[in-house]
Amino acid sequence: MFTFQLLRARFCLLFSCCASAFVYSFSCCACKYLYLLCSTFGIAVEEITYVENPWSGGGNAGAAVEVIVGGLELATLVFMDMAEDVEGDVEIKGIKYSKMPLQIIDTGYGLERFCWAAAGTPTIYEAIYPESVEWLKQQAGFSAESFDMSQAQLDSLLGEMSRLFGIMNIEAGSDGARMEALFLQRLEARGHHISSELFTRITEPLSKIYAIPDHMHALVNMLGDGLVPSNAKAGYLARMMARRVLRMRDELFLDIDLAQLANHHLEVNYSAEKMKQTKDGLFTILKGEEARYNEMLRKGNQVVKTAIKDIAKDAVSLPDSILFTINDSHGISPDLVIKIANELGWTSVILRTGFNAEMAERHSAQAKAAATAVAPKPLVENIPNLPRTVPMYYEDVNQREFEASVLACLPLIGEDIPDGATHGIILDRTCFYPEGGGQEGDHGSMSCDSAAHDILDTRIVGPYVVHLSHGEFEVGDMVHGELDWARRRQMMDHHTAVHIVGGAARKLLGPHIYQAGANKSEQSARLDITHHKRLSRADLDEIEALANEIVQNVQRTEKISLNRKDADRKYGFDLYQGGAPKGNDIRILRIADHDIQACGGTHHDEPGRIGQIRIIRSNAVQDGVERLHIVAGQAAINHARTQENILRASAETFNVPID
Incomplete structure (x- = not known):
């Protein structure tokens, strides 16, 4: 009901404010928020503050209004009417923008913040993850008594910190020492006299206790939805999340493995029924990630030692180039590099405040440069206006x-x-x-x-x-x-076989199996699948056997054309294993209930026409992605003949019988 009320308010904003340019203003939208906050949630009007603060991100920007209640930002209205433009006449945070024809009101609600406001806890984490926070405090030995405080005193201090943490907005180039000094001055003005040492003793462990369940929630969602950790793309985010949790666990000296943390999170914060992945599959992936993390630490010591060997032991910082290179080449985060360096004897080096923000900006700039790279030369030019083929x-x-x-x-x-x-x-x-x-x-x-x-x-x-x-x-x-029919026929053998093999892998290895790439040529086919460990020959034989069962038992494939919305509603996003096609109508290949994918290729109407499928071998194209090499139809027969000829020649060479 709570979420519905927020969505209803959002739709009111969209339809009443966007219908006419004459009401594209804050005053129109403020009335909607007053109704939502005052009439629906019982918040007194005098507690509501509106703060004007321009917003930018993702290539767009606009005037924005933050909706604050008791010092807590519950929502944001962005009057998004500008697009990034190097020739633009409006500059926000160093980036230029110009007006665009669209006038959009982007409304953002902090759903968890509404829960925090209602619960009245010192921080948002006690409101969202109460059981996890209490459990981790017990495991880490964190208590008010260890700081010579009562629980009420600590809660009061944390509540005041929450109100002030807005001034600790860490960006590239931030002065950490100055920000902390200002923060402690503000605390003192509000009646909380604590030293810098006590501030660190409280916030260092507590920040990790709070961050672990928040990271676990993201990690469980990602892996539960079928993502496989890797060193690239979305899989990198999952790996980074897992390693951050492990690092924070180690810094809290907790004797709990990653799978146990996930199990606890599932018990108190997240229903396993929501997951596509099984609990056992999730735990297997996390155990593998922990093993990789430990191996990375073992190798990381030597990597860091080699990189910093010429730096003086009394240095207080490491060159940015070293931190960037180790992160990009070896996957060792800057704060972990500093930790390893401290353990190796460079005890004074620290990571300057805002460095992670700088690294994020650097990666963002690299991604933007790649996106604007020179396009390849077109195949032909000056195509006249013709009807589509x-x-x-x-x-x-x-x-x-x-x-x-x-x-x-x-x-x-x-x-x-x-x-x-x-x-x-x-x-x-x-x-x-x-x-x-x-x-x-x-x-x-x-x-x-x-x-x-x-x-x-x-x-x-x-x-x-x-x-x-x-x-x-x-x-x-x-x-x-x-x-060239022989070539087309072979191509159809391989394309249909790729679908069948992918479905077999998913059934046998788990729901995390997702197509990461494919190629179908006349000679062979390749299928790249996401998986958290290397495949054995026994795995390949099992997948191959199931694939050939499908060839023999499924009489016909079904080729369907559906509107995209109808297809999404009926089959979900797993439909787009090979990427989302363009256009409103999409073609779908259905091989019984074995495999259903959006695909515009050419496939057999009858799987039996393939004859047979062989999986020759597999190799890892990157961490978390296995490539299956496949031959089907006549190519499978040719491969078998080649292998038999090799076997006969070897038998003759060594003068032994084939059997």
Whole structure:
């Protein structure tokens, strides 16, 4: 009910404030908040304060109003009407913006903060994770008595700290000592006289006691949803979370492993029924992460020692370049580098305040630079305004020949062009499948009364299928197209096999199995899957056996076209194993209940046509991602013959029987 009331207020803001530019103002929205806070939650109007503070992030910005109750920010209104622009005339936090045509009111509610305000606890953590905080305090031996205080005195101090922590807004270049001194002065003005030493004794362990359940909540959500920790992309975030928890645990001297922390969190804060992953699967992943963390610590000592060997033992800081390099190359965070350095004898080095913020800014700048990198040269230029190519390969995947009209013939200018290809041919319709979804484009031939040319590849450019031809045709020519059917048939074997193998891996290894990449060529196929440990030959044999059962037992595949919203509602986001396709309508391949994916490739109508599937081997393409090498159909037969020939030759060489 509570969440519904907040959502209702948000919709009121959207529909009443955004309907007209004349009410795109704070005064309109303030009335809605007054109703929500006063009438619904019983907050006195005089306790509400509105603070104007511009907001920026993610490439957009705008005037913003923070809604404060008793010193606690419960919500924010952002009148987002600016976009990042190097030529912009408005500057916020060093970044320039210009006005955009859209006028958006972005409303943000702190749902957990509403709970905190209602509970009246010293900090938000006692309100959100009460059992976890109390349990960790007991495990760490943290109590008011250890500071010669009563619990009431400590709660009063922590409550006052919560009101003042806003001034401890740590950013790049912050002066930590000055901020702490200012904070202690403010505490003293409010009747709390504590030394810098006592402040540290209280906040150092307590910050970790508070942070562990907060990190565990994020970690359990991520892993429970099927994410696998790794050194790249989203998996890196999970690994970073796990390692932060382990580091904080060690600094609190807790004799509790990561899986036990997760189990406690599931018992008191999070229902395991919400997880896609099983509890046993979650604990297995966390045990593996703890083992990797311990191995990283073992190797990290030598890495850090080598990196700082030329730095004086009485140094008070380490060069930024060393901290950045060790973090990016070895995954050892800067604060852990400092900890290791202290243990190795560099006892005075500390991590300056704001360094982590600087590192985040550095990574953000690198990501932005990569996103704005120079785009590759286009395949063709100056495509006229033409009707989209009709994809006949979706109407009948087994059609091998067709007639079509040439709409455009353009010189090829791109960089990745096969030898011999000179022109890109656009037809009104085609049976040639263009490269996409990890599947290589079709080859074949095209002819008319006056010319005949090989088609050396097929690509997609916007709404057009471009045939890479060894020669020209005239616009208006009626051409006869013919696929290299043996190649297409093999491609269909491999593409259908990849779906079947992926479904088999998911059933046998667990719901965390997710497609991280795929390639389907004439010779073989590759399927990259997320998994938390290396696969054995026994694992591969088991997956292969189940895949071949599906080939034998499933009579037909089902190819469906659905509106994206309907597809999301019916099948969920697991539908997009190969990435989310563009457009409102998506094509779905369903192989019984074994595998269901959005996929625009070419697949067999009958899985049995594949014949057989073999998983040749696997290798780790990166930590947390296993690559399965697959052959199917005729390629599987060819592989078996090759292996048999090798076996016969070896037997003859050593003069022993094959069996």
